[in-house]
Amino acid sequence: MTPDAVIVGTGPNGLAAGVTLARAGLKVELYEARDTIGGGLRTESLFDRDIVHDICSAVHPLAAASPFFTRFALAARGVELVHAEAAYGHPLDGAPTVLAHRDLDRTCRGLGPDGPRWRALMGPLLDRSEAVVDLVLSGPRALPRAGAAAPRLATRVLGHGTALAARRFAAEPARALLTGVAAHVVGRLPTLPGAAVALLLGHLAHRAGWPLPRGGSGRIAEALAADITAHGGAFHLGRPVTDLGELPPARAVLLDVAPRGLVRIAGDRLPARYRARLERFRHGPGAAKVDFLVSEPIPWRDPATALASTVHLGGTQAEMFRQETLTAQGVATGEPFVLLVDPAAADPGRAHRGRRPVWAYAHVPHGSTDDPYDLIRRRVERYAPGFTDTIVAHRSVTAAGYEEYNPNYVGGDIGAGAMTLSQSLARPVARADPYRTPLPGVYLCSASTPPGPGVHGMCGHLAALSALRREFGIRRAPSLAPQPALTG
Missing domain, CATH: 3.90.660 (Polyamine Oxidase; Chain A, domain 2)
Structure with missing residues (x-):
């Protein structure tokens, strides 16, 4: 079955976009280069199988307060x-x-x-x-x-x-x-x-x-992924995407990648002026x-x-x-x-x-x-x-x-872009809709878009809402609240 929307990258923003689109009733497929989901939310045992380490992010004040996660209700999904x-x-x-x-x-x-x-x-x-x-x-x-x-x-x-x-x-x-x-x-x-x-x-x-998820940051990624699969979404792990042509046809493609990644994946499809503006995007x-x-x-x-x-x-x-x-x-x-x-x-x-x-x-x-x-x-x-x-x-x-480890962290920039005044106001370039690219149906949903870095899910959520409006004519944001079947 042909997907309605395809997402590249399963960091917190890719997963938030997946939740939003799947909740709107779309058939969603997510592609991840690594063998596990999560991006900056991964948790692994490094030295002792009984002790887990957060690989990137560990503390989550924004997950406790952001509009996306407030509506998603982590606690009701078993994330303490x-x-x-x-x-x-x-x-x-x-x-x-x-x-x-x-x-x-x-x-x-x-x-x-x-x-x-x-x-x-x-x-x-x-x-x-x-x-x-x-x-x-x-x-x-x-x-x-x-x-x-x-x-x-x-x-x-x-x-x-x-x-x-x-x-x-x-x-x-x-x-x-x-x-x-x-x-x-x-x-x-x-x-x-x-x-x-x-x-x-x-x-x-x-x-x-400034809380931590009991058991590690990976618990947040697991809750997001569970909601996506419960609403018909599918994951393709160990599937790096190097060109848009590798993806199945879909009305919307959302890329949880840095501007450099968009340039690499889109190649010559991007208009020269937009591409040049992306290439001027600064990293911290x-x-x-x-x-x-x-x-x-x-x-x-x-x-x-x-x-x-x-x-x-x-x-x-x-x-x-x-x-x-x-x-x-x-x-x-x-x-x-x-x-x-x-x-x-x-x-x-x-x-x-x-x-x-x-x-x-x-x-x-x-x-x-x-x-x-x-x-x-x-x-x-x-x-x-x-x-x-x-x-x-x-x-x-x-x-x-x-x-x-993560191509979005260019030069080790875990914020996916320097937080200068200009780039705080216009990420990755100045556009009325910063998520929409000049390519039909292609959107950027990473932390290189507003509101920027942090585990808050809002970059992915806002990009998904933009895609729903423009590509599917859906103007009402879907409910993110847990459903009885998901709360156990």
Whole structure:
């Protein structure tokens, strides 16, 4: 039977597109180059069959809050999002670790004189949180209904996304706590996109939290795939697609690929002008990752650090501004920003016989081929003396190696495109419908389209809605809610 729609790539956006199209009653087929689905959601046993490691993404504040996953209802599908006592932490030399708790009051008490400033920053966003999330994750379509959320977010972005950021707090703990979140933009700091990311993820820490799926990120991919197959969808694994001509005829083709992948797959079919614009799409710095298997909990100098499942190892605000800017310029630093996740802090079942996984990546220059093991190990040792002695096994992935694992991560850019101001507003090129390509029925649905990186499913969902309108005349978004047969 000829499919109505074909999707290339089964990362979170490809799967979200598949769910949306299948729920609209279409016959959907998905093609995946690897032997397992998931893209950035894959979870595997690397060293011990009883201990799983998240290969790319591990912590999911956006999955807990995005419009797509809110309607999809992960909990009703058996995906339990679990929380550590603190959402994230930021160790500082010679000072206690500063922690962001889901309880805003508790967080503010830990910030001393900057507590009222933190409350004034985050409180109004929490009051309009649903509208803030919708504004950021739905792009221009959300502007008409954003209401008070837009000016509340805009004024704060301006205050924390420019040189003024260094003067917004009186003391280092609050400055470092917010800047560590801004560093998730993986690019120069301070910038307006960095401030937007800090405020989006920062306020979510006090609402939906920064949870992990019990058992690993792969549980999210499994739930999405189960819904697709339950509605007649089919998967073709181990089937790399190098040319559009390899796909079966379909009225819609959605590509969960980077712009470079679209150029490769479409070839000379693309108009020269559009192709040239895609080729100008910029990629950001790389991520270089080490998966550790350790014999005991991390020996943090400040034991309170263990309350957080996510820990930002970046030093002071000034250090992070310098490190991230140099890295974006292609300059390797000896002490890069490192994001560390201790899954067992939120999900004790991830530990077995005392051993536990630790997930950590460093921001490095684009395309770096340097092994990050010593770089990251030393960074952790700075705040957890003796960490090296707990390491049982490790696996390194260079920035260049990340691209080999997933071609969407060009040069190790796990955000599938530099989060500059222009590319935040127009991804991958400036078009009224950024998902639609000049080729009839062909759409781009990767994180290189709005709203950008993160496990939120919105790139795939919005691209699928565009395809439903234009190719099938379906203007009403399908229900994503679980059906009785799927909830068990």
